[in-house]
Amino acid sequence: MTDHSTINHIVSIAPIAGRISFARLDGTQSIGLPELYEMAGRLARRLRERGIGPGDRIGILAANSLEWVLLDLAALRLKAETAGFEPGKFDPDDQLTTCYHVKLLFTDRPTNAPGTVPIGEVRALAEGPDGADAEPLPPVTWAPRDVTTIKFTSGSTGTPKGLGATVGSIDSSLAAVQEIFEHKPGDDLFVFLPLSLLQQRYWIYSALAHGHDVTISTYEAAFAALRRVEPTVVMGVPAFYETAKRQIEARLRRADGTETLQQVARRMFGDRIRYLWTGSAPAASAMLRFFTEAGLPIYEGYGLNETCIVTKNHPGASREGSVGKVLRGKKVLLDEDGVISVHSDHPVGYGYAYAAPGDSERVFGRDGSVRTGDLGYVDEDGFLFIRGRADDVIVLDNGKKVVIRPIEESMRSSPAVAECVLFCPTQTDLVAVVSPATVPADRDGIAAQLSLTNASLAKDERISRVVVAETPFSIEGGLLTSQYKPKRKQILDAYRAEIHDSKEGIHAA
Incomplete structure (x- = not known):
């Protein structure tokens, strides 16, 4: 892998073309990739002067920015590790730096903790001139099993687990x-x-290696920036595209026949879209069909923090309802219950670097294979289909096993429903907690979808009632992960009383 390593390429060979842009609500700023490479080199020299070298770890706790990118690339040039801490999940204090063995922590959050550096200082370090006696950076070579970064799980099942990602897996x-x-x-x-x-940084590495452009934004600025930037590829989670779908549908209604679906969709995403990428959470078939019909082909894939990308639909090999074919370097294995394990030629790791006792043993095999906990099957043409989580199969008191993901997806197909999570408080019937797509909630629309969903299900699989959340699930409210996946345990805790109250909610007819 070293001979054809993207990581070794981007730390040793300056790009000759391409640009990186940072799109915010107030505008877009761009610099060329050759300049980015030079700035990262200057920053690496400044970090080396501060004692950062091979094997040391720097932490980054900040919103997306040029400074974030420069720190990541400078660490690669020094063969130092990064630890990317997501704002909102971690606090910039001495406990963080001690727990995760961080030598310097760069943050845009206020703090007086020792070993922390305001991230605003980074750009000046990267732009300042080198002294006449500045030593060139020594060449570095990353081996396939070397760890470049500590990445953290989404935290959908509790405290985020830390995992060292290897060069070979990237x-x-x-x-x-x-x-x-x-x-x-x-x-x-x-x-x-x-x-x-980490996967968001993949596309920066790809730009440096292949000479294309990359634009970095934030979720808050994404829709405002899309038309201005006119990208060719959008990397988004299903929740983002569900929101885009609702906005396009609303604009179509306002257009009252004067614009086509394709025209409205292109007006939102720009005229240069080649394809849309999605993954990280289940995508509804109705949403995928919507964008394909709008002339914006969208391709769903599958992967975990512990595996990197495993499967992907793509041009020439795409099947509705599937998450694509297995990528080169990966193998999908199914046990007798249909639980998926993934074997990688170059594993992300062989266990968690930071986790509770027993967590690594439950997920990682000795050969680096990963037990995903997802249920699935592979069709005759090699496409992988995900049926749900093994942990989310509900067993009723009559022994009936109910796979809840298809039921939740059916509820989410309504424009009135942003998210749906099923629970079974008495082991006899299913209760849904719904995050409304609008405020106030469209209770009539939710009730209509409940009837449609139940009409297609066997008696034991039907939803008895729906609890409508007072406010939509959000990251800030603690009910969605950073990849906009519902946190089941937290949702159960937040709505436990309503779930157990048989009089609460919208009842099935």
């Missing part, structure tokens, strides 16, 4: 993606999820 994933999507000069990949999520 290189293998990027090579497999490049093989099927062929990102090249002229492409502009639009990224808006936190850079603390």
Whole structure:
């Protein structure tokens, strides 16, 4: 892997083309990738003067920014590790730096903790001139099993677990993606999820290696920036596209026949879209069909923090309802119950670096294979289908096993429903907690979808009633992860009384 390593390429060879842009609500700023490379080198020299070297770890706790990118690339140039801490999940205090063995923590949050540096200082360090006696950076070579960064799980099941990501896993994933999507000069990949999520940084590495553009934004600024930036590829989670779908549908209604679906969709996403990428959470078939019909092909994939990208639909190999074919370097294994394990030629790791006792043993095999906890099957043509989580199979008191994901997806197909999570408080009937798509909630629309969903289900699978959340689930409210996945335990805790109150909610007819 070293001979064809993207990571080794980008730390040793300056790019000759491409640009990186940062799109905010108040505008977009861009710099060329050659300049970015030079700035990262200067920052690396400044960090080395502060004692950062191979094997040391710097932490980054900040919103997406040029400074975030420069710190990540400078660490790669020094063969130092990064730890990307997501704002809202971690606090910039001495407990953080001690727990995660961070030598310097760069943050945009107020703090007086020792070892912390305001991230606003980074740009000046990267732009300042080198002294006449400045030593060049020594060449570095990353081996496949070397760890570049500590990444953290979404926290949907509790405290985020920390995992050291290997160079081999990053290189293998990027090579497999490049093989099927062929990102090249002229492409502009639009990224808006936190850079603390390693996969978002993949596309920066890809730009440096292949000479295409990349635009970094935030979720809050994404819709405002899309038309202005006009990317060719958008990297988004299903919740983002569900929101976009509702906005497009609303604009179509206002247009009253004067514009087509394709015209309205292009007005939102720009005229250069080549394809849309989605993953990280289940995507509804209705949403995927909507964008394909709008002339914006969208491709769903599958992967975990512990595995990197495993499968992906792509041009020439896409099947509705599936998460795609297995990528080169990965194997999908199914046990007798249909629980998926993933074997990688280059594993992300062989256990968690930070987790509760027993967590690693429950997930990782000795060979680096990962037990995902997801239920699925592979069809005759090699497409993987996910049926749900093994932990989310509800067993009723009559022994009936109910896989809840298809039922939740059916409820989410309504424009009135943003999220749906099923519970079974008495082991006899199913109760849904729904996050409304509008405020105030469209209770009639939710009730209509409840009737439609139940009409397609067997008696034991039907939802008896729906609890409508007072306010939509949000990251800030603690009920969604940073990738906009519902946190089941937290939702259960928040609505436990309503779930157990048989008089509460919208009842099935």
